[in-house]
Amino acid sequence: MKAGELSLLKEQPLAELEKGLEPTRFVRIHRRYILQIDRLARIDTTVTNSRIAVLTNQTRLPISRSGYRRLTELLEG
DSSP states (O other): OOTTOOOOOOOSOHHHHHHTSOTTTEEEEETTEEEEGGGEEEEEEOTTSOEEEEETTOOEEEEOHHHHHHHHHHHHO
16 A cells, blocks of 8 residues: 555445446446446456456456346446
């Protein structure tokens, strides 16, 4: 973590947290990650046909197959 950055820890299952989020702004992309749509810069694909969400701050998050389906439905919809 860089100086001046804040780290927050919340002990709550992601499924429970996900229920309280606006479904047009947030999407579960992986069993470990929920993405805020306006932070998405692009989706990268790799040689092995996996997908990575690249955020506006260049953070890279894996996207599962089902997460990719949910993400594309939200982006298209």
